[in-house]
Amino acid sequence: MLTARAQGDDMDLQGTSAIVTGASRGLGRALAEALASAGVKVVAVARHEGPLGDLVAGIRARGGVAHAIAADVANKDAVHRVIGQATALVGPIDLAIHNASTLGPVPLRLLLDTDCEDLAAVLETNLVGPFRMTKAIAGQMALRGRGTIVHVSSDAAVSAYPRWGAYGVSKAAQDHLSRILAAELEGTGVRVLAIDPGEMDTEMHAAAIPDADRASLARPADVAAKIVAMIRSDRPTGARLEAAQW
C-alpha cells in the first residue's frame, strides 16, 4: 500500500487561511505555528488572550500572518463573532481545525460518578461547539467549492477506556459528526477529516495521566507537522487518520 507521503504533498497551503481552536497551548499552538510556517494566514482561537498574544507575536516575528481571537468555543453567542472576525481579518476560511477540547473534571471519574452537568459541558465544548462553528464555515467553503475541516480526535473515540467516559463519548460522537458531514458535503469540494494525534506530551495529557512517562510521548510540534502533511495530502473526505500510522 502506498504511504500518504508517496501519494504526494500536492496541496499548496501558501496564502490560504486557517482557523485553529484551542491554539494557546499543546497541539493547537503547534498546529498554528506549523501552518504559519507553511505560509498559511492563521487565526488562533482560545479562551485566554495572554498565551495567544505570545503565539501571534512569535509568528509575526518570523514573518508570518496571525491573529488572535479570545473566545470560548462552547459559547453559542461567540461562534458567528469568531468566524465573522476571522473572515474579516484573513479572508474566506480554507481550513478549520477543531482542536479545542476538554477532558471534563480531573482526575477522570467512572461514568457512574460523573455529574450529568459535567458530561453536558464536555459535549458542549468537544461536540456542539465544533458543530456550530462548522455551520458558520462549511457554507462559505461549499459555495466556493473548496475547504477542509479537521476534527482532532483521540483513540478514546474508538477504544472504551474506563474513566474516559465523557471525553470518549464526545470524541466518538465527533468522529461520527465528521463522517456524516463528509457524506452530506460529498461533491461540494469541502473535505472533512478526523485525525487522531496519538498520545502527546501536553498539559492535557498530564492532567489525565499524571504519572505517564513523558519521554514515551510524542512532541506536539512533530505531530503538528504530520497533521499539516495529512491536510496537504489527497486523503479523501470522511477519512479518519492516525498520526502514529503516518
Next chain:
Amino acid sequence: MTGDAWVAREEVRLLVVDPRAREVEVARFAELPRFLGAGDVVVVNDAATIPGVLRGSTSCGAFVEARVIETEPLRAILFGPGDHTIRTEDRAPPPRVFAGDRLHFPGLIVRIANVSPISPRLVELTIDGGATVAELWRAIYRAGAPIQYAHRREPLPMWAVQTAYATRPWAAEMPSAGRPLTWEILLALRRRGAEVVALTHAAGPSATGDAALDAALPLPERYEIPEATARAVNAAHRRGGRVIAIGTTVVRALEANATAAPTASTKFGPTDRVLVEIECQAQEGLSPQVKVDLLNARGDVLRTLDAPALTDGRLRMTLPVASLANSTYVLRIEAAAGEQTAQQWVAFRIAR
C-alpha cells in the same frame, strides 16, 4: 431560543412569475429547485452581516450610537439617545459633530474625518491612536450588534442575520433575499444542473431616520465579482440560460458590472484627483451650458458638481475622490446650447 423564532427559512413564500406562460404561482422557497435546472445560474451575495451598531459617547460625554455601514472606508450613521425599540424615524438626532472630533466606543476610539453634506448623520471615520484595522474588527465583534428595527423588540442574535453561506463581513444589513436558502435547497439546485455562484456586495442600510439621507440610499456600495462568477453569468447569457439574482444587491452588482465595467478599468486611489477634460463646441454664437453629475453605478445622481466655465471650447475640472467609497462611478456631462444638447458619460472605479 431557536435560530429563527418565526418561519423556518425554507418555508418563506416564493412568488413565481412565468412571463412566457403568463402564469403566476405562489410557492415556497423549498420548491425553488423545481423551477430551475441545467443551464441556469443562481447568483447569491455571500456578504456576512457586520454587527455594526456600536454605542458610545462623544468627547463631551454625549451619547452617540454609530451604525457602521462600511469599513473601507469606515463610514457610519449616527444616532442620539435611544435604541432599536424606537422607530428609526423617531430616533433622536446625534450630537452635533465636526471633522476632527473623537467618538469613544468600547475598545475603540475613532475620529470624524468628514461629515456628509447630505446629512449630519452620515460620517466618515478614521481609527484613532494608531490602532489597526484588526483592532477595529475586534471592537466591532466584541461590542457590536446587528442593525435592527422596532418591529422586533428582542435583540437579534448574530446567527439570525447571516445567510447559510455568509463569508466576508461586508454587509451593513443582511442580504436577506438569500436568508431562505438552506443547503438542502442549494445542493438540490446543483443536483439539477443549475450553477450556484457568489459575488460579494456591501449591502447598505435600509433606513437612516433622516429623510434626505434615506432619499440618497443606496449609498455607493462596494462589490466584488469573482472571475468564475462573471464567466458563469456570461456563459448563461450566451447560451440563453437564465441568471437568477438572489436579491437586489446581486442585481445592483451585476448591472453595475455589466454597464460600467468595460470602461471603468481605470482605478484610482484615495489621494488621487480625477482630472476631467472635455471638448465642448457649440454652433457659433451660442455658449453651451454644461452640467456635470456624479452618478453611482446604478445611474442614481449622487451629486451635481460645480462645472467651471469653458475655456476655448474645453471644460477642465478636477474631482477629489477621497470621499468616495470603493465602487464604480459615472460622470454624466450634459451640454446644452439653444436647441442642441449633448451627453457624455465617463466611468471610473475607486479601488483602495
